[in-house]
Amino acid sequence: MAIEHTETTEHVVPKRVYYTIFVILMVMTYTTVQVAYFDLGRFNAVAALLIAFFKASLVVLFFMHVKYAPKLIKLFVLGGLFWLAIMLGITMTDYMTRTPQEFPMSRVNTVQPLPAAHVPTALLG
């Protein structure tokens, strides 16, 4: 009934690994700053996000020990990422296909105006 300790035993990671990862993270931070000096147009955000994603992966894999964790833990980590993809992906079905003409109200505004005589005076003010 007590939690079995076979799978959850702490994997001992040599300190060297932590220092190496830390140095890589610092270098990537420096890279982010340097990349910001180049205007990549619409790829500005893409470049920054790719670097950030790489750094986050290192933190999760090494500092948070997911690299050494059992499969079930890896599955849950991937599940979290997958859910993020669901959120961003389905939200994009809106943003990628949204055009101003589709708003019902804006369509009303482009309808040909009625001849002035037919418009109730209440609507004219």
Add this chain to the structure above:
Amino acid sequence: MSTAVLPRENYLNTDYGLRSWFLTTDHKRICILYLLTITLFFAIGGAFATVMRLDLATPAADLVSDETYNKMFTMHGIIMVFFFLVPSIPATLGNFLIPMMVGAKDVAFPKLNLASWYIFTAGGCFTLWALISGGVDSGWTFYTPFSTLSSNTNVTLAALGIFIAGFSSILTGLNFMVTIHRMRAPGLTWFRMPLFLWSMYAASLIFVLGTPVIAITLLLVAAERVLHLGIFDPARGGDPVLFQHLFWFYSHPAVYIMVVPGMGVVSEIVAAFSRKRIFGYTFVAFSSLAIAILGFLVWGHHLFVAGISVYSALVFSLLSYFVAIPSAIKVFNWTATLYKGSISFATPMLYAFGFIWMFTIGGLTGLFLAALGIDIHVTDTYFVIAHFHYIMVGGAIMAYLGGLHYWWPKMTGRLYPEGWGKLGFITVFLGFNLTFFPQFILGYMGMPRRYHAYPPEFQTLNVLSSAGASILAIGYLIPLVYLLWSLKYGPIAGPNPWGAKGLEWTTSSPPPKHNFETTPIVTEPAYNYSELEETAVV
């Protein structure tokens, strides 16, 4: 009912004093702490509803001012959703039963469990402070740009309270998932688990995957109010509809946080009081997971008139219909379980029947709302109000009350008076339907939600609804009174008053501090009622 005395040692009398309660790590005592806390929140949320229904008894706006009315419906929604319905079944029955049903001494992380209660209470106090010091008027949905640019009420404070309480949800969900994965007794395979555990597992998934999104979204609202970022404000390059996307990414699945645990409760009750294994056990188990997962793909049905693209609306409309499939599987399977069962109409079973009926009406009207054309007609009308109250009040609260009655003898060691139980159910059932059925008609006729004045032709139905609300209030008071009464005067229940299956019924009532004298070993599937010869039905 063999012995007429309570067990000499149980979780309620091992220690005494405030310290033993406020520093307890016993999942059963934490259940009691939650029970008291959310009952208090339910009373506060109910008080706000009372003011609204009183005001709506007449067409003229004569009881409270417009501003006050806006605050009333906002605070009713915030308290009821975030501080009663979301924690209702998971934090009380879930906390009490998950370790017992898996045959463990406690949840996987008992200290974290206590911390969750403190975090929840801290968040609740924060939000209560926001309510007392002026209130909030943004609606429980905090829609931008009103909440970020216009409202001059305590939006930031209330949002922070919900942000804090969110961590309680996440930690509780995590705790339950680890408990179900790692603490099951020998022999308790996944497909021998009671369906309540499957549904709590599904709800925990939503807790863990959804709550961070609402927490960050509300933090962004607060940040936009205080720091004037440009996330939701179009003048600064933001998009107000983005808020609705993020808000409903959590808040649609949140409905399943409320109702999926209720479905688990109903499965237990239906099996126990028809003396049969749940028909199609595997389908019911997987439909809980299917609801939890599909529930994350449909949030856009709240945005049909908000200005999302037609293509996106079509996708969300279609996906919304898919959720109906696992929901219907459950309803059909409960009904099939009743077939040729030896059914007894004890109070918990009545609540389960109430749930099945009300949930079906709420679910089917949800399909109306998922249809693009009809949704445009009834968006923001009382039709929507009626629909989700049928799910949340007729569904979730009925299941909560049913579960509370079913496991009350286990939690307290005493039986409630059966006659009063039935009377309470009938009052709740009639009051509920009288309150909310007229609102379907009102909404269809075009009465908008969130207004405190209306044309005189709507008065008859509104008076019916207000009358129903007062009956419903009495219906909730009846169980409160007799359950408290039973604590001292109720007959001794014994370990298994219903003759039900399940590990929680194999130990004494109230259970000892560590639940079981020896670690149970499971040798049979759940609901193995077939070989049962003698029944101890009330």
